[in-house]
Amino acid sequence: AQRVTQPEKLLSVFKGAPVELKCNYSYSGSPELFWYVQYSRQRLQLLLRHISRESIKGFTADLNKGETSFHLKKPFAQEEDSAMYYCALQGAGSYQLTFGKGTKLSVIP
Amino acid sequence: NAGVMQNPRHLVRRRGQEARLRCSPMKGHSHVYWYRQLPEEGLKFMVYLQKENIIDESGMPKERFSAEFPKEGPSILRIQQVVRGDSAAYFCASSLLQGLDTGELFFGEGSRLTVL
Numbered sequence: 001a002q003r004v005t006q007p008e009k010l011l012s013v014f015k016g017a018p019v020e021l022k023c024n025y026s027y028s029g030s031p032e033l034f035w036y037v038q039y040s041r042q043r044l045q046l047l048l049r050h051i052s053r054e055s056i057k058g059f060t061a062d063l064n065k066g067e068t069s070f071h072l073k074k075p076f077a078q079e080e081d082s083a084m085y086y087c088a089l090q091g092a093g094s095y096q097l098t099f100g101k102g103t104k105l106s107v108i109p
Numbered sequence: 110n111a112g113v114m115q116n117p118r119h120l121v122r123r124r125g126q127e128a129r130l131r132c133s134p135m136k137g138h139s140h141v142y143w144y145r146q147l148p149e150e151g152l153k154f155m156v157y158l159q160k161e162n163i164i165d166e167s168g169m170p171k172e173r174f175s176a177e178f179p180k181e182g183p184s185i186l187r188i189q190q191v192v193r194g195d196s197a198a199y200f201c202a203s204s205l206l207q208g209l210d211t212g213e214l215f216f217g218e219g220s221r222l223t224v225l
Contacts, residue, residue, distance in 0.1 A: 004151070043112070044152075044200070044216040086151060095142070095165045097214065099151035 002027040004089050006100035013077050014108050021072040021103050023061075023087030032090040033063055033070040034097070039083045047072075047085070057081070077107045111136075114183075115201050115217035123225050128188040128195070130220045134203030141184045142214060143176060146198045158184060191224045198222075 003026040013019050025031060035047040048056045050063040050070060061072045070087060087100040114133040122128050134141050139160050144152040154168040158178040169176065173191075178184040188195055198221050202214035 043218055046213045049213075095157040096154040096168065097144075097152075098154070099144075101149065101151045 002031070002089055002091055002098050004087050004098050004100035006085075006087055006103050008103045009101070010104045010106065012106045012108060015079055016076050019072075019074045019077045019081065019105065019107075021085050021087075021105065023070045023072065023100060025068050025070065025087075025089050027068075027089060027091060029092045030065075031092070033061070034088045034090070035059070035061055035070075035072050036086045036088055036099075037083050038086070039080075044086070077105075079107050079109055081105060082107045113201055113203050113215050113217035115199075115220050117220060118218060119221050119223070121223045121225060122191050124192055125190050128191050128222055130186040130188075130199050130201075130222070131183040132186070132201030132203075132217060133183040134201075135205075135215050138203035138205050138215070140204045140206070141178050142202045142204070143184075143186050144200045144202065146200060146219075148197075152200060155186075188222070191222070193224045196222055196224045 005024045007022050033050045036044050037047040038044045048054055059072055059074045061070050063070050084102050084104050086102045088097040090097055113135055116131050120128055141158045143155040145155055146152045156169050156176045157165040160178055161180050173189045175187045198219045200219045201217045204214055
């Protein structure tokens with residue numbers, strides 16, 4: 001069975017401080033990992049995927065297969081980063097995304 | 110492109126009634142997914158459909174729940190004889206390519222079902 005764990009329900013940081021949103025997964029094969037974000041009053045949308053190795057809005061995420069983690073990081077938080085962040089996993093050959101419960105990031109001015 | 114459209118946004122039903130949730134995918138998308146989010150939980154996969162075909166319904170409860178995506182018109186998630194435990198947000202998503210090849214789902218705003 002595959003599982004995604006986001007241990008922090010709520011994370012508050014000051015503007016300009018570094019941010020790390022934790023994501024751990026359980027999957028026996030090689031997964032595809034994603035971060036989705038939902039800003040206030042907006043739809044859930046893709047932020048980044050590990051295969052593209054992009055930096056989106058200053059966020060990066062590295063897949064660590066040894067630690068089965070895919071933490072989302074940003075060196076300097078901005079107020080507009082305040083949102084719900086969901087880590088998601090896609091198993092090989094699967095049509096499904098398995099989501100974590102989400103972490104609410106609050107950036108304090 | 111208006112994006113994925115879901116209606117109704119809010120639906121209240123009494124126990125035993127039927128709930129119908131509609132989803133129109135993004136223009137040009139022929140792959141539709143339904144997810145359910147219970148309070149304080151992550152989104153849980155329910156079903157994946159293409160036009161006139163159910164591809165994967167492994168996340169759907171075996172009873173009372175059904176989904177369709179007809180040749181014409183929106184996808185419909187139908188819940189018969191609703192119970193309080195069905196109260197949740199139901200999200201529809203669509204993709205351009207089959208089976209999440211791009212990894213990107215485009216989500217609707219969700220339909221919030223409340224069962225009294």
